[in-house]
Amino acid sequence: MSQAAQFLARLRRNGRVHHSHARIAPLSGGVSSEIYLVEDGAEKFVVKRALAKLKVKDDWFADISRTVSEQKYFEYVGRMMPGVVPQLRFSDPEEACFGMEFLGDGFANWKQLLLAGDCRAEHAEQAGAILGEIHQRTYLDDALRKQFDTTENFHQLRVEPYLLTTGTRHPGLQQIFVAEARRIETTREALVHGDFSPKNILICDKRMVLLDCEVAWYGDPTFDVAFFLNHLFLKSLYHAPENFGMETMIAAFWRSYAQARANGDARVVERRLMPLLLMLLLARVDGKSPVEYLPSMKQQFIRDFVCKHLPSPPENLADMSDIWFTQELKSVSVGAPA
Ligand SMILES: Nc1ncnc2c1ncn2[C@@H]1O[C@H](COP(=O)(O)OP(=O)(O)O)[C@@H](O)[C@H]1O
Numbered sequence: 340m341s342q343a344a345q346f347l348a349r350l351r352r353n354g355r356v357h358h359s360h361a362r363i364a365p366l367s368g369g370v371s372s373e374i375y376l377v378e379d380g381a382e383k384f385v386v387k388r389a390l391a392k393l394k395v396k397d398d399w400f401a402d403i404s405r406t407v408s409e410q411k412y413f414e415y416v417g418r419m420m421p422g423v424v425p426q427l428r429f430s431d432p433e434e435a436c437f438g439m440e441f442l443g444d445g446f447a448n449w450k451q452l453l454l455a456g457d458c459r460a461e462h463a464e465q466a467g468a469i470l471g472e473i474h475q476r477t478y479l480d481d482a483l484r485k486q487f488d489t490t491e492n493f494h495q496l497r498v499e500p501y502l503l504t505t506g507t508r509h510p511g512l513q514q515i516f517v518a519e520a521r522r523i524e525t526t527r528e529a530l531v532h533g534d535f536s537p538k539n540i541l542i543c544d545k546r547m548v549l550l551d552c553e554v555a556w557y558g559d560p561t562f563d564v565a566f567f568l569n570h571l572f573l574k575s576l577y578h579a580p581e582n583f584g585m586e587t588m589i590a591a592f593w594r595s596y597a598q599a600r601a602n603g604d605a606r607v608v609e610r611r612l613m614p615l616l617l618m619l620l621l622a623r624v625d626g627k628s629p630v631e632y633l634p635s636m637k638q639q640f641i642r643d644f645v646c647k648h649l650p651s652p653p654e655n656l657a658d659m660s661d662i663w664f665t666q667e668l669k670s671v672s673v674g675a676p677a
């Protein structure tokens with residue numbers, strides 16, 4: 340019996356599926372879970388189950404209790420901002436799985452849009468507004484700090500594979516990475532999504548939906564901002580020397596994020612952002628989750644860029660964008676696929 344068929348049989352046993360001709364099909368894209376679309380008669384829904392070993396080249400194990408954080412994030416954010424996350428349908432804790440609304444017809448994965456050159460400033464603006472609102476509305480909330488006390492999970496899935504691993508692979512920069520890891524892990528200020536990346540965002544007309552928040556953590560909001568912007572910088576490098584307006588997207592994202600946090604700590608976030616963004620850039624080349632779409636010449640561009648600027652980072656995002664787009668990206672020509 341295939342893995343999918345076994346999964347369907349378990350769902351049936353647990354009373355989650357009723358129709359005799361119910362169907363199950365894997366959804367693509369995930370590295371940390373089994374995820375399926377289930378069709379049960381006229382009903383469609385998605386089931387997601389956390390895996391103990393992630394599907395990446397390096398050995399990378401993670402505690403499956405992260406599915407609990409994911410469901411809690413969906414519940415909390417869904418109540419606070421309806422429609423921004425999928426609606427939950429059921430939870431089967433003993434299977435480490437849950438069911439949720441299927442976002443099908445009309446929804447596109449943002450990463451696919453970006454790779455295809457569909458790079459719209461209004462999407463970036465919407466993402467900045469959503470993230471800013473989540474951070475702002477959860478800012479300095481003691482109850483949430485207790486509910487999302489998942490620093491250990493965040494360490495396993497973000498700090499160790501991205502920051503500490505990359506640091507060991509660049510001994511000259513290691514101290515900077517270690518100090519940043521310590522700083523992040525001791526900053527507990529807002530509800531962090533933890534995987535706020537275009538591949539985990541679906542878009543349909545005016546609705547934008549966040550998925551995949553297994554790394555949800557009450558911590559440093561700068562992480563989500565840097566993690567997301569990192570993806571936009573990487574996509575601009577992927578497209579170089581073509582230019583699909585990614586610089587405008589970056590500025591639009593930051594503008595709307597900062598506006599949503601006008602009464603909060605947007606300035607503090609921006610100050611922390613530059614070094615972290617540079618570290619995450621390098622992490623996507625030499626960390627445990629390397630980017631799959633950059634040829635080696637472009638990977639080297641990142642190493643050179645980060646080694647040059649990390650010891651003394653640009654002061655703000657506009658300066659960093661200027662250096663990246665106006666000065667250094669110009670040297671990149673089309674590279675052969677990796
Ligand atoms: N509720 C949903 N409706 C439609 N597609 C979904 C839904 N949840 C996930 N997907 C698709 O499945 C992919 C993997 O799901 P995700 O939750 O990101 O898993 P992983 O943690 O393994 O990355 C997503 O990128 C998205 O394309």
Ligand SMILES: [Mg+2]
Binds near residue numbers: 368369539
């Ligand atoms: Mg995902």
